[in-house]
Amino acid sequence: MDASNYLYISALLFTIGAVGVVVRRNAIVVFMCIELMLNAANLSFVTFSRINGNLDGQVMAFFTMVVAACEVVVGLAIIVTIYRSRRSASVDDASLLKR
Amino acid sequence: MQLALEVGQTAKPEAVMFWILGPMAVVAALGMLLVKKAVHSAILMAFVMVVLAIFYIAQDAVFLGIVQVVVYTGAVMMLFLFILMLVGVDTSDSLTETIAGLRPIAITAAVGFGGLMVALLGRATLGRQAVGLAQANTDGNVEGIAYALFSTYVFPFEVVSALLITAAMGAMVLAHSQRTTARPTQRQLSIDRFRGKSLGSAAGLPGPGVYARHNAVDVPALLPDGTPAPTSVNASLQARGDMLDYKSFDLAEVNTQIEEEK
Numbered sequence: 001m002d003a004s005n006y007l008y009i010s011a012l013l014f015t016i017g018a019v020g021v022v023v024r025r026n027a028i029v030v031f032m033c034i035e036l037m038l039n040a041a042n043l044s045f046v047t048f049s050r051i052n053g054n055l056d057g058q059v060m061a062f063f064t065m066v067v068a069a070c071e072v073v074v075g076l077a078i079i080v081t082i083y084r085s086r087r088s089a090s091v092d093d094a095s096l097l098k099r
Numbered sequence: 100m101q102l103a104l105e106v107g108q109t110a111k112p113e114a115v116m117f118w119i120l121g122p123m124a125v126v127a128a129l130g131m132l133l134v135k136k137a138v139h140s141a142i143l144m145a146f147v148m149v150v151l152a153i154f155y156i157a158q159d160a161v162f163l164g165i166v167q168v169v170v171y172t173g174a175v176m177m178l179f180l181f182i183l184m185l186v187g188v189d190t191s192d193s194l195t196e197t198i199a200g201l202r203p204i205a206i207t208a209a210v211g212f213g214g215l216m217v218a219l220l221g222r223a224t225l226g227r228q229a230v231g232l233a234q235a236n237t238d239g240n241v242e243g244i245a246y247a248l249f250s251t252y253v254f255p256f257e258v259v260s261a262l263l264i265t266a267a268m269g270a271m272v273l274a275h276s277q278r279t280t281a282r283p284t285q286r287q288l289s290i291d292r293f294r295g296k297s298l299g300s301a302a303g304l305p306g307p308g309v310y311a312r313h314n315a316v317d318v319p320a321l322l323p324d325g326t327p328a329p330t331s332v333n334a335s336l337q338a339r340g341d342m343l344d345y346k347s348f349d350l351a352e353v354n355t356q357i358e359e360e361k
Binding site: 002005022028033043052054058063070074076 | 205213267273
C-alpha cells in the first residue's frame, strides 16, 4: 500500500462534504459538512507531511484545527441567533434579501 | 516514534487498518448526507473524525491524532450536539429538494470533481518515493512540532491566538439577547389570564392524562366531554411528534359491559 492512498480518501471525503453543503437544508448539517471538508484537507496535510518528510504539514493541520474551532463557535452562534428570530434552522428560510 | 516500519511502502498492519477503516469512513460520510435526523449525522461525523485521528497516529502524527480526538470529537462535536438539542429538535430536516434540479446537478458536479481529483492524484504521485517522518521525529513528534511552532511559525501562532479570542468575543456578542420588553410580573400574568379572550386557561393548563394502563407526560388528558386536550401535553413533546394517542389506553368496552350487567 502506498502512502498516497490517504490522499484518495481525503479527496473522497472532501467531495462528499461539498455535496452535503449543497444538498442538505439543515444549517447544522451543512456546518458539519464544512467540518468534514476541513478534516479532509487536514488528512492531506498530514499525508504530504509524511511524504515530504518534514513537519510543516502537521503544523498547518494544527492551524487549520484552530481556525475550524473558531469557525464552529461563531457559526453556531449565528445559527442560534437566526433560530431565535425565525424559529427555523433551515438555510432556505433565511431568504429575506431575495425578496 | 516510527510506526510505519518501511519508508515509502507502508507496513502490512497499516495497510490492513487502512483498508478496513478507510471504506468505513467513506460509508459513514455518505451516511451523513443520507440520514434524515441531524443527530444521526452528528454521530456519523464523530465516527469519521475518530477514524481520521487513527489515520493521523498511523502516519506518525501522534500529537495531531490526540488533538483531533480532544478538540474535534471532544469539544466540537459536543458543541454541535448541544446546539442540536437547543435548536434542531423540533426542526425536521426534509430531504426533498427545494430548488428544482439541484440534486442531479450537485451529484454530477461531485462525481466530476471527485474523478478529477483522483485522476490528478493518480498522475501526480506516480513513482514518487515517500520520505517518511523518521528523521523529522527523531526528538519526538511533539518536540518537533513545538520547535516549528515556536520558531518558524511563531507569528502565525500569535495571530491565531488573537483569532481565538475574537471568536470567543463574537460568539458571546451573537448569543447575547437583550430583552426588548419588560418581563411580565405575576400581577400582569394574572390579569391577562382572567381578562383575556377566553376563560379556558384561567385555572392553568390541564395536566397530562392518567390512564389505567398508562401514566405518562406524553398522553393528553380527556376533557369532561371525552375529547382529548392537546394543551395538556408539553409543547416540545408535541413538536417532536412524541404525543401518544389516548385511544390505545381507552377502556371503553370494559366499562360498558359492567354497566349493562347492573
